[in-house]
Amino acid sequence: MRFLLYNICYGTHGNQKKFPLLGLLGGTTNHLGEIIKFLGEKNPDVIGLVEVDNGSYRHGKKCQVEHIADQLGHFHSYRSKYAENSRWQQVPIYNKQGNAFLAKDAIHKEKFHYFDKGMKKLVMELELKEVTFFLVHLALSFKTRQRQILHLYDMIKNTDRPHIVAGDFNAFAGEDEIRLFMSASGLKNADVNMQPSYPSRGPKRHLDFILHSPEITVTDFEMPRVDLSDHLPLVLDFEIGKKSCT
CATH class of the missing domain: 3.60.10.10 (Endonuclease/exonuclease/phosphatase)
Structure with a gap:
């Protein structure tokens, strides 16, 4: 997929x-x-x-x-x-x-959650036959963003299906900013090389993430160098049912 x-x-x-x-x-x-x-x-x-x-x-x-x-x-x-x-x-x-x-x-099921803090509050949850996706766009403020990440953990911690959490995290410190969230939730970064995604014309910041549960095996990951937005796109190929090696 x-x-x-x-x-x-x-x-x-x-x-x-x-x-x-x-x-x-x-x-x-x-x-x-x-x-x-x-x-x-x-x-x-x-x-x-x-x-x-x-x-x-x-x-x-x-x-x-x-x-x-x-x-x-x-x-x-x-x-x-x-x-x-x-x-x-x-x-x-x-x-x-x-x-x-x-x-x-x-689409089997969709849900819309909202953070209790921040200007952008939406968390979209999409359920397909074999996997559930969560889509986020986190706050620019570090303090608000950390509150949102804690709330996001509460939303996904009881998910019993293979799942992917993805979006624009606005994490200006990159993966270091969400390391505790990943550890607590068991999620792994599909981009093992932690490539920057912003700005597209000369990427310096790792703002966009695709995180996945252990049941998902990454078979390929790329970040195409296209200048169609100020962010680069992230493309993940994966299988379900095996422990990921990433």
Whole structure:
């Protein structure tokens, strides 16, 4: 099975290269097509997308997730990354920002959890036939991020299925920042070489992670050097049912 994690920056990176300060506010229609082409070439079974637009003017008031899913022929699941009672739900553009899963096979179950601290609170849980995925986008503040990581541990500690925890952790100290979380949960880093994923033009920080339970065996891992977002994508090939050697 292949899992691809990608913070796509709302599909605005093409604008950001031209207009660094205002690019995030620009349209995405043309650039999103390049991202879809890349995703199709990698042919993942499951995709975890961080920073997707659910229908602001950026993409002509159309949901990026639905458009991507339609082009790839995938099932999809989307949710705003802000809690329902968050003041950010009342702010234009922000209320269309979220995260998403796309999957070739039918989604068995989906759940949406929320941290008790932080601006971005969403944790998406996706259950497929043999594996469960958790998708996160953690806080920029170190103190808040540590609270979220503790809460995340509470969410996953009783998971009795093979599982993957992935996302943009915003861990500016890299794996060192989440080492205790990994030890307590038994999760392993699919990227044994701890490659930096940000910024894509010259990666220096290890912000994005794919962590997996021991029942999952990593058969291949790569971080393609594509400049379609400010983050690099992470691609994991894995099998289920064996102890990983990583």
